[in-house]
Amino acid sequence: MRTVTWLRRELLSRPYVADTILAVCVYAMTLLAPGAPPPPGAEWHGGLRSLTAYDIALASVVCGALVFRRRWPRAVLAVTVAGFVASVVVDDGRSPLNLGSAIAVYTVASRVPRRHAWAYGGLAALVVTVARVVFGGSALLTPEMLAPIASIGMATAVGDSLRSRRAYVAAIEERARRAEETREEEAERRVMEERLYIARELHDVLAHHIALINVQAQVAAHLLATEPEQARTALGHVREAGKEALDELRTTVGLLRRPGSRDELLTEPAPGLDRLPELVDSFTAAGLSLGWLIYGDPRPLPAPVDLAAFRIVQEALTNVSKHVPRATATVRIDYTADEVIVDVADDGRSDAGGVSSGSGSGHGLIGMRERALSVDGTFVAGPVDGGGFRVHAVLPVSRKNRP
Numbered sequence: 001m002r003t004v005t006w007l008r009r010e011l012l013s014r015p016y017v018a019d020t021i022l023a024v025c026v027y028a029m030t031l032l033a034p035g036a037p038p039p040p041g042a043e044w045h046g047g048l049r050s051l052t053a054y055d056i057a058l059a060s061v062v063c064g065a066l067v068f069r070r071r072w073p074r075a076v077l078a079v080t081v082a083g084f085v086a087s088v089v090v091d092d093g094r095s096p097l098n099l100g101s102a103i104a105v106y107t108v109a110s111r112v113p114r115r116h117a118w119a120y121g122g123l124a125a126l127v128v129t130v131a132r133v134v135f136g137g138s139a140l141l142t143p144e145m146l147a148p149i150a151s152i153g154m155a156t157a158v159g160d161s162l163r164s165r166r167a168y169v170a171a172i173e174e175r176a177r178r179a180e181e182t183r184e185e186e187a188e189r190r191v192m193e194e195r196l197y198i199a200r201e202l203h204d205v206l207a208h209h210i211a212l213i214n215v216q217a218q219v220a221a222h223l224l225a226t227e228p229e230q231a232r233t234a235l236g237h238v239r240e241a242g243k244e245a246l247d248e249l250r251t252t253v254g255l256l257r258r259p260g261s262r263d264e265l266l267t268e269p270a271p272g273l274d275r276l277p278e279l280v281d282s283f284t285a286a287g288l289s290l291g292w293l294i295y296g297d298p299r300p301l302p303a304p305v306d307l308a309a310f311r312i313v314q315e316a317l318t319n320v321s322k323h324v325p326r327a328t329a330t331v332r333i334d335y336t337a338d339e340v341i342v343d344v345a346d347d348g349r350s351d352a353g354g355v356s357s358g359s360g361s362g363h364g365l366i367g368m369r370e371r372a373l374s375v376d377g378t379f380v381a382g383p384v385d386g387g388g389f390r391v392h393a394v395l396p397v398s399r400k401n402r403p
Contacts, residue, residue: 089135098151290329308375312368316391331343377395
């Protein structure tokens with residue numbers, strides 16, 4: 001079995017060697033084939049037919065052409081058919097050179113489209129038929145006439161079937177390759193989406209709490225000598241903000257753990273607008289002048305929309321506390337039939353009494369925009385007339401975002 005496999009692999013890798021062996025075999029069969037019966041009335045005793053130099057030379061040309069059947073298939077077909085016609089002219093076509101024509105037709109049919117394959121096969125059969133009738137004196141529907149035509153037809157059918165099978169296998173392989181590429185691209189896209197999601201969560205959690213810790217630490221340092229009780233209160237806020245940061249960081253990092261692991265963390269539900277009062281209180285305790293308004297009928301929102309709305313408010317207020325901590329900010333949440341509208345604006349008043357031109361242009365704004373787009377919403381942020389900065393997001397409550 002190994003020898004057969006090795007031989008097949010070697011022959012496929014060296015087509016000229018395989019075609020040379022095929023040509024030698026056909027040449028031997030042509031020279032050693034038994035003679036055909038003579039015309040009616042002539043005496044025949046069977047056995048090998050007598051060979052002439054013309055037969056040997058003609059067989060050499062026809063069979064030698066088969067060595068190049070893969071490189072020049074149409075030219076080899078023309079040579080083999082012409083050789084068969086020449087044998088008909090000389091000895092009434094009793095030489096089995098039609099085997100070479102059949103192999104050449106098969107080669108052409110396996111390499112050209114179906115319409116062209118049957119056109120070449122039909123042309124070869126027509127030439128053979130005319131040669132038999134004109135030079136061989138054969139009548140139609142006789143074995144001598146039908147045998148070469150049948151062999152050409154069968155060779156054309158086999159070659160066309162092989163071409164169809166090759167095309168089918170190639171299409172299956174191409175489809176499998178594209179499916180594999182699509183699968184890899186989809187996996188890579190999902191990994192990138194997960195990384196962006198975790199990056200946004202980490203940014204929002206850490207930026208919010210660290211901003212509060214920074215503000216409260218500054219307050220404690222300022223009041224430590226003169227008003228130690230208020231400094232102690234500020235440090236208490238620092239401790240609470242640090243604890244909340246660690247808890248949310250623990251929850252977020254839990255997303256990276258493999259499901260089903262024995263040490264998987266139990267995570268609390270993702271925050272939503274129901275935690276808006278706690279969020280406002282944390283910023284108010286840090287010294288931010290803040291008001292908030294609710295319009296419409298508050299109701300439970302789909303988890304992605306609820307989380308996006310909460311994080312946008314959180315990041316917008318974090319930007320205000322970092323860049324204009326003495327400003328007055330207003331949070332407006334508007335519940336409509338199909339949307340929830342989040343609007344956060346500040347008056348831009350800085351510590352020095354001036355007006356801030358904006359609330360930053362770093363990853364915070366990018367993250368808020370990505371959160372709005374993730375639920376098919378819209379996001380607008382920029383300075384407002386008269387000073388200050390405004391963040392406005394419209395988040396649709398569509399079927400896609402429903403739990």
